[in-house]
Amino acid sequence: MSKSKLIAKRLFDDVKWKRYNYLINKETYKILADVEAQRGKLSKSMVRKCDEYAEDILGGKVFSPGLQLFSALNGGFQEGWLPENYYGRFVVEYAQGDYGKVSYLKPMTRYIFRSDLFPDLVSYVNGIWLDSYSKVVLPDQVREVLFANRDKVVFKSDTNFLQGLGIHFFTKENFDIHSILMLGNGVFQDFIHQHPFFEEIMPDSVATIRLTTAVDREGQVSVRSSFLRVGRSGQPNVKAKSEINVLADAVTGKLDQEVYYMNYQYTDRHPDTGYQFGGKTLPCYRKCVDAVVSLHATIPQVRCIGWDLVVDKNEDVKVMEWNGADNGMRIAQGVKGAVFADLGWDKLHLLKENPLLVY
Structure with missing residues:
Protein backbone atom coordinates (compact mmCIF):
# COMPACT_ATOMS: atom_id res chain seq x y z
CA MET A 1 0.00 0.00 0.00
CA SER A 2 1.37 3.41 -0.98
CA LYS A 3 2.15 6.00 1.71
CA SER A 4 -0.73 8.25 0.63
CA LYS A 5 -3.22 5.36 0.76
CA LEU A 6 -1.91 4.35 4.17
CA ILE A 7 -2.42 7.88 5.51
CA ALA A 8 -5.92 8.02 4.02
CA LYS A 9 -6.79 4.69 5.63
CA ARG A 10 -5.55 5.86 9.02
CA LEU A 11 -7.59 9.05 8.75
CA PHE A 12 -10.68 7.08 7.77
CA ASP A 13 -10.22 4.64 10.66
CA ASP A 14 -9.69 7.52 13.08
CA VAL A 15 -12.98 9.18 12.04
CA LYS A 16 -14.83 5.84 12.08
CA TRP A 17 -13.79 4.98 15.62
CA LYS A 18 -14.41 8.49 16.94
CA ARG A 19 -17.98 8.25 15.64
CA TYR A 20 -18.31 4.73 17.05
CA ASN A 21 -17.21 5.88 20.50
CA TYR A 22 -19.56 8.86 20.34
CA LEU A 23 -22.58 6.72 19.50
CA ILE A 24 -21.79 4.00 22.08
CA ASN A 25 -21.17 6.53 24.84
CA LYS A 26 -24.30 8.48 23.99
CA GLU A 27 -26.32 5.29 24.44
CA THR A 28 -24.34 4.37 27.55
CA TYR A 29 -25.03 7.69 29.27
CA LYS A 30 -28.73 7.31 28.49
CA ILE A 31 -28.81 3.83 30.09
CA LEU A 32 -26.70 5.08 33.00
CA ALA A 33 -29.26 7.81 33.70
CA ASP A 34 -32.03 5.18 33.85
CA VAL A 35 -29.97 2.96 36.15
CA GLU A 36 -29.10 5.86 38.45
CA ALA A 37 -32.75 6.90 38.58
CA GLN A 38 -33.50 3.52 40.18
CA ARG A 39 -30.31 2.89 42.17
CA GLY A 40 -28.94 6.34 42.94
CA LYS A 41 -26.18 8.42 41.37
CA LEU A 42 -22.56 7.34 41.29
CA SER A 43 -20.31 9.21 43.68
CA LYS A 44 -17.82 11.71 42.28
CA SER A 45 -15.00 9.55 43.62
CA MET A 46 -16.34 6.55 41.66
CA VAL A 47 -16.59 8.57 38.46
CA ARG A 48 -13.02 9.76 39.01
CA LYS A 49 -11.86 6.17 39.55
CA CYS A 50 -13.48 5.16 36.27
CA ASP A 51 -11.82 8.07 34.46
CA GLU A 52 -8.40 7.17 35.84
CA TYR A 53 -8.71 3.45 35.13
CA ALA A 54 -9.93 4.08 31.58
CA GLU A 55 -6.97 6.33 30.85
CA ASP A 56 -4.27 4.38 32.68
CA ILE A 57 -5.29 0.81 31.85
CA LEU A 58 -7.51 0.89 28.75
CA GLY A 59 -5.76 3.69 26.93
CA GLY A 60 -8.31 6.50 26.93
CA LYS A 61 -10.89 8.36 28.96
CA VAL A 62 -13.37 7.57 26.18
CA PHE A 63 -13.88 4.19 27.88
CA SER A 64 -14.93 5.71 31.21
CA PRO A 65 -18.71 5.91 30.52
CA GLY A 66 -18.87 2.13 30.13
CA LEU A 67 -17.00 1.64 33.39
CA GLN A 68 -19.39 4.03 35.09
CA LEU A 69 -22.38 2.01 33.87
CA PHE A 70 -20.80 -1.24 35.08
CA SER A 71 -20.09 0.33 38.48
CA ALA A 72 -23.68 1.54 38.79
CA LEU A 73 -25.05 -1.91 37.92
CA ASN A 74 -22.59 -3.77 40.13
CA GLY A 75 -22.62 -1.48 43.14
CA GLY A 76 -18.84 -1.07 43.05
CA PHE A 77 -15.77 -1.06 40.82
CA GLN A 78 -13.94 -4.11 39.44
CA GLU A 79 -10.68 -4.28 37.56
CA GLY A 80 -10.72 -6.22 34.29
CA TRP A 81 -13.96 -4.80 32.89
CA LEU A 82 -14.15 -4.30 29.11
CA PRO A 83 -16.58 -1.46 28.26
CA GLU A 84 -18.81 -1.88 25.22
CA ASN A 85 -16.76 0.42 23.00
CA TYR A 86 -13.46 -1.19 24.08
CA TYR A 87 -14.91 -4.64 23.43
CA GLY A 88 -16.25 -3.57 20.04
CA ARG A 89 -13.02 -1.87 19.04
CA PHE A 90 -10.36 -4.31 20.24
CA VAL A 91 -11.87 -7.65 21.25
CA VAL A 92 -13.92 -7.89 18.06
CA GLU A 93 -10.86 -7.00 15.95
CA TYR A 94 -8.18 -9.07 17.67
CA ALA A 95 -10.04 -11.91 19.37
CA GLN A 96 -12.76 -12.50 16.77
CA GLY A 97 -11.86 -10.74 13.53
CA ASP A 98 -13.04 -11.93 10.13
CA TYR A 99 -13.28 -15.48 11.43
CA LEU A 105 -23.65 -16.42 7.22
CA LYS A 106 -26.31 -18.62 8.78
CA PRO A 107 -26.47 -21.23 5.98
CA MET A 108 -22.80 -22.06 6.67
CA THR A 109 -23.41 -23.14 10.27
CA ARG A 110 -24.07 -26.85 9.75
CA TYR A 111 -21.23 -26.99 7.21
CA ILE A 112 -18.78 -25.54 9.75
CA PHE A 113 -19.80 -27.49 12.85
CA ARG A 114 -21.16 -30.72 11.32
CA SER A 115 -23.50 -31.02 14.27
CA ASP A 116 -27.15 -32.02 14.65
CA LEU A 117 -27.40 -29.63 17.60
CA PHE A 118 -28.41 -27.00 15.04
CA PRO A 119 -32.01 -27.43 13.79
CA ASP A 120 -31.12 -26.19 10.29
CA LEU A 121 -33.11 -27.83 7.49
CA VAL A 122 -32.76 -26.03 4.16
CA SER A 123 -30.95 -22.86 3.11
CA TYR A 124 -31.21 -20.51 0.17
CA VAL A 125 -27.87 -19.07 -0.98
CA ASN A 126 -27.08 -17.12 -4.12
CA GLY A 127 -29.84 -18.62 -6.21
CA ILE A 128 -29.69 -22.25 -5.10
CA TRP A 129 -31.40 -24.30 -2.41
CA LEU A 130 -29.31 -26.58 -0.19
CA ASP A 131 -30.15 -29.18 2.43
CA SER A 132 -28.39 -29.33 5.82
CA TYR A 133 -25.53 -31.30 4.22
CA SER A 134 -25.01 -28.68 1.49
CA LYS A 135 -26.57 -30.90 -1.18
CA VAL A 136 -28.59 -29.06 -3.82
CA VAL A 137 -32.37 -29.27 -3.50
CA LEU A 138 -34.48 -28.50 -6.56
CA PRO A 139 -37.01 -25.66 -6.07
CA ASP A 140 -40.02 -27.93 -6.56
CA GLN A 141 -38.72 -30.23 -3.80
CA VAL A 142 -38.17 -27.58 -1.11
CA ARG A 143 -41.70 -27.70 0.32
CA GLU A 144 -41.59 -31.49 0.53
CA VAL A 145 -38.21 -31.50 2.30
CA LEU A 146 -39.25 -28.84 4.79
CA PHE A 147 -42.62 -30.27 5.76
CA ALA A 148 -41.95 -33.98 5.51
CA ASN A 149 -42.00 -34.44 9.31
CA ARG A 150 -43.16 -31.10 10.70
CA ASP A 151 -45.95 -28.57 10.39
CA LYS A 152 -44.03 -25.33 11.05
CA VAL A 153 -40.62 -23.89 10.17
CA VAL A 154 -38.70 -20.67 10.81
CA PHE A 155 -36.76 -18.70 8.20
CA LYS A 156 -33.84 -16.50 9.28
CA SER A 157 -32.53 -14.00 6.77
CA ASP A 158 -28.80 -13.31 6.44
CA THR A 159 -29.40 -9.65 5.72
CA ASN A 160 -31.61 -8.80 8.68
CA PHE A 161 -31.26 -11.39 11.43
CA LEU A 162 -29.79 -9.41 14.32
CA GLN A 163 -31.82 -8.46 17.40
CA GLY A 164 -34.69 -10.80 16.57
CA LEU A 165 -35.40 -9.18 13.21
CA GLY A 166 -35.59 -10.97 9.87
CA ILE A 167 -37.38 -13.97 11.39
CA HIS A 168 -40.38 -15.40 9.52
CA PHE A 169 -42.67 -18.33 10.34
CA PHE A 170 -44.14 -20.65 7.69
CA THR A 171 -46.53 -23.58 7.57
CA LYS A 172 -47.16 -25.85 4.62
CA GLU A 173 -50.31 -23.85 3.87
CA ASN A 174 -48.71 -20.38 3.70
CA PHE A 175 -45.39 -21.48 2.19
CA ASP A 176 -44.76 -19.60 -1.05
CA ILE A 177 -41.35 -20.11 -2.57
CA HIS A 178 -41.57 -16.95 -4.68
CA SER A 179 -42.19 -14.67 -1.70
CA ILE A 180 -39.34 -16.36 0.18
CA LEU A 181 -36.94 -15.56 -2.64
CA MET A 182 -37.63 -11.88 -1.91
CA LEU A 183 -36.18 -12.34 1.59
CA GLY A 184 -32.72 -13.12 0.20
CA ASN A 185 -30.16 -15.60 1.49
CA GLY A 186 -31.02 -17.37 4.70
CA VAL A 187 -31.77 -20.62 6.46
CA PHE A 188 -34.89 -22.58 7.44
CA GLN A 189 -34.93 -24.14 10.89
CA ASP A 190 -37.30 -26.53 12.57
CA PHE A 191 -39.79 -24.75 14.83
CA ILE A 192 -38.96 -25.72 18.41
CA HIS A 193 -41.66 -26.51 20.96
Missing part, protein backbone atom coordinates in the same frame (compact mmCIF):
# COMPACT_ATOMS: atom_id res chain seq x y z
CA GLY A 100 -16.05 -14.39 13.77
CA LYS A 101 -17.96 -12.68 10.99
CA VAL A 102 -18.57 -16.07 9.39
CA SER A 103 -21.32 -16.47 12.00
CA TYR A 104 -23.35 -13.89 10.06
CA GLN A 194 -40.06 -25.31 24.15
CA HIS A 195 -39.67 -27.08 27.49
CA PRO A 196 -42.64 -26.65 29.90
CA PHE A 197 -40.37 -24.63 32.22
CA PHE A 198 -40.15 -21.86 29.61
CA GLU A 199 -43.73 -22.28 28.43
CA GLU A 200 -44.88 -21.34 31.92
CA ILE A 201 -42.81 -18.14 31.81
CA MET A 202 -44.05 -16.92 28.41
CA PRO A 203 -46.05 -19.12 26.00
CA ASP A 204 -46.17 -16.61 23.12
CA SER A 205 -42.52 -17.04 22.07
CA VAL A 206 -39.61 -19.43 22.52
CA ALA A 207 -37.19 -18.32 25.25
CA THR A 208 -33.48 -18.67 24.56
CA ILE A 209 -30.52 -19.24 26.86
CA ARG A 210 -27.56 -17.04 25.90
CA LEU A 211 -24.24 -18.62 26.85
CA THR A 212 -20.98 -16.86 26.06
CA THR A 213 -17.81 -18.93 25.82
CA ALA A 214 -14.20 -17.88 25.51
CA VAL A 215 -10.99 -19.66 24.55
CA ASP A 216 -7.93 -18.89 26.67
CA ARG A 217 -4.37 -18.82 25.37
CA GLU A 218 -3.96 -22.53 26.16
CA GLY A 219 -7.01 -23.45 24.10
CA GLN A 220 -9.33 -24.18 27.01
CA VAL A 221 -13.00 -23.28 26.44
CA SER A 222 -15.13 -22.04 29.31
CA VAL A 223 -18.53 -20.42 29.82
CA ARG A 224 -18.12 -16.79 30.83
CA SER A 225 -21.73 -15.68 31.18
CA SER A 226 -25.24 -17.05 31.16
CA PHE A 227 -28.60 -15.37 30.94
CA LEU A 228 -32.15 -16.07 29.85
CA ARG A 229 -33.77 -14.02 27.08
CA VAL A 230 -37.55 -13.92 27.26
CA GLY A 231 -40.09 -12.26 24.96
CA ARG A 232 -43.17 -10.19 25.70
CA SER A 233 -46.87 -10.93 25.32
CA GLY A 234 -48.20 -10.91 21.76
CA GLN A 235 -44.77 -11.19 20.13
CA PRO A 236 -44.00 -14.41 18.21
CA ASN A 237 -40.26 -14.26 18.88
CA VAL A 238 -37.82 -12.62 21.26
CA LYS A 239 -36.93 -9.11 20.06
CA ALA A 240 -33.93 -7.15 21.32
CA LYS A 241 -35.87 -3.90 21.70
CA SER A 242 -38.42 -5.38 24.08
CA GLU A 243 -36.99 -8.59 25.56
CA ILE A 244 -36.25 -9.07 29.23
CA ASN A 245 -33.05 -10.65 30.57
CA VAL A 246 -32.50 -12.73 33.68
CA LEU A 247 -28.89 -13.43 34.61
CA ALA A 248 -27.88 -16.90 35.77
CA ASP A 249 -24.91 -18.46 37.51
CA ALA A 250 -22.57 -19.51 34.70
CA VAL A 251 -21.66 -22.76 36.47
CA THR A 252 -24.98 -23.97 37.88
CA GLY A 253 -27.62 -22.20 35.76
CA LYS A 254 -29.39 -20.90 38.86
CA LEU A 255 -31.38 -17.79 37.95
CA ASP A 256 -31.13 -14.44 39.70
CA GLN A 257 -34.19 -12.73 41.11
CA GLU A 258 -33.80 -9.50 39.14
CA VAL A 259 -35.48 -9.16 35.74
CA TYR A 260 -33.80 -6.59 33.50
CA TYR A 261 -35.44 -4.42 30.88
CA MET A 262 -33.38 -3.20 27.94
CA ASN A 263 -32.64 0.10 29.71
CA TYR A 264 -31.18 -2.03 32.56
CA GLN A 265 -33.75 -1.00 35.09
CA TYR A 266 -35.05 -4.08 36.86
CA THR A 267 -38.09 -5.62 38.47
CA ASP A 268 -38.68 -8.90 40.30
CA ARG A 269 -40.98 -10.68 37.84
CA HIS A 270 -41.97 -11.00 34.20
CA PRO A 271 -43.90 -7.79 33.45
CA ASP A 272 -46.63 -9.60 31.49
CA THR A 273 -47.08 -12.98 33.17
CA GLY A 274 -45.90 -12.15 36.69
CA TYR A 275 -43.52 -15.14 36.67
CA GLN A 276 -40.80 -14.92 39.34
CA PHE A 277 -37.38 -16.38 38.54
CA GLY A 278 -35.37 -16.16 41.76
CA GLY A 279 -33.90 -19.44 42.98
CA LYS A 280 -35.04 -21.48 39.98
CA THR A 281 -32.56 -23.33 37.79
CA LEU A 282 -32.51 -23.54 34.01
CA PRO A 283 -33.48 -27.07 32.89
CA CYS A 284 -30.85 -29.29 31.24
CA TYR A 285 -28.24 -26.63 31.97
CA ARG A 286 -25.31 -29.05 32.08
CA LYS A 287 -26.29 -30.34 28.62
CA CYS A 288 -26.34 -26.73 27.36
CA VAL A 289 -22.86 -26.05 28.72
CA ASP A 290 -21.42 -29.28 27.32
CA ALA A 291 -22.93 -28.50 23.92
CA VAL A 292 -21.40 -25.04 23.51
CA VAL A 293 -18.03 -26.00 24.97
CA SER A 294 -17.70 -28.89 22.52
CA LEU A 295 -18.84 -26.74 19.60
CA HIS A 296 -16.48 -23.88 20.43
CA ALA A 297 -13.57 -26.31 20.64
CA THR A 298 -14.02 -26.97 16.90
CA ILE A 299 -13.46 -23.31 16.00
CA PRO A 300 -10.94 -21.86 18.49
CA GLN A 301 -9.90 -19.23 15.93
CA VAL A 302 -12.89 -17.23 17.21
CA ARG A 303 -11.88 -16.52 20.78
CA CYS A 304 -15.32 -15.47 22.05
CA ILE A 305 -18.75 -16.70 20.91
CA GLY A 306 -22.30 -16.04 22.03
CA TRP A 307 -24.69 -18.99 21.64
CA ASP A 308 -28.50 -18.90 21.69
CA LEU A 309 -29.92 -22.20 22.85
CA VAL A 310 -33.38 -23.67 23.31
CA VAL A 311 -34.37 -26.63 25.45
CA ASP A 312 -37.29 -28.40 23.78
CA LYS A 313 -40.24 -30.30 25.26
CA ASN A 314 -38.24 -33.55 25.08
CA GLU A 315 -35.33 -32.00 27.02
CA ASP A 316 -33.13 -31.94 23.93
CA VAL A 317 -30.80 -28.96 23.50
CA LYS A 318 -30.89 -27.05 20.22
CA VAL A 319 -28.47 -24.30 19.21
CA MET A 320 -30.47 -21.73 17.28
CA GLU A 321 -27.54 -19.54 16.29
CA TRP A 322 -24.03 -18.48 17.16
CA ASN A 323 -22.52 -15.01 17.15
CA GLY A 324 -18.77 -14.72 16.76
CA ALA A 325 -18.61 -10.98 16.14
CA ASP A 326 -19.58 -8.18 18.49
CA ASN A 327 -21.64 -10.39 20.80
CA GLY A 328 -22.49 -7.70 23.34
CA MET A 329 -21.56 -8.46 26.95
CA ARG A 330 -22.68 -5.24 28.65
CA ILE A 331 -25.41 -6.57 30.93
CA ALA A 332 -23.44 -9.69 31.92
CA GLN A 333 -20.28 -7.77 32.78
CA GLY A 334 -22.14 -5.08 34.65
CA VAL A 335 -24.19 -7.42 36.83
CA LYS A 336 -21.84 -10.40 37.20
CA GLY A 337 -18.51 -8.59 37.13
CA ALA A 338 -15.30 -8.73 35.11
CA VAL A 339 -15.89 -12.09 33.44
CA PHE A 340 -12.90 -11.72 31.09
CA ALA A 341 -10.40 -10.45 33.68
CA ASP A 342 -8.08 -13.48 33.49
CA LEU A 343 -7.66 -13.36 29.69
CA GLY A 344 -5.54 -10.23 29.40
CA TRP A 345 -7.88 -8.69 26.85
CA ASP A 346 -7.65 -5.30 28.56
CA LYS A 347 -4.23 -5.00 26.90
CA LEU A 348 -5.43 -5.55 23.35
CA HIS A 349 -5.19 -1.82 22.55
CA LEU A 350 -1.41 -2.22 22.89
CA LEU A 351 -1.20 -4.95 20.24
CA LYS A 352 -0.29 -2.72 17.29
CA GLU A 353 2.65 -1.27 19.19
CA ASN A 354 3.57 -4.64 20.66
CA PRO A 355 2.67 -7.44 18.23
CA LEU A 356 4.37 -9.98 20.53
CA LEU A 357 1.76 -9.37 23.21
CA VAL A 358 0.43 -12.68 24.53
CA TYR A 359 -3.34 -12.88 25.01
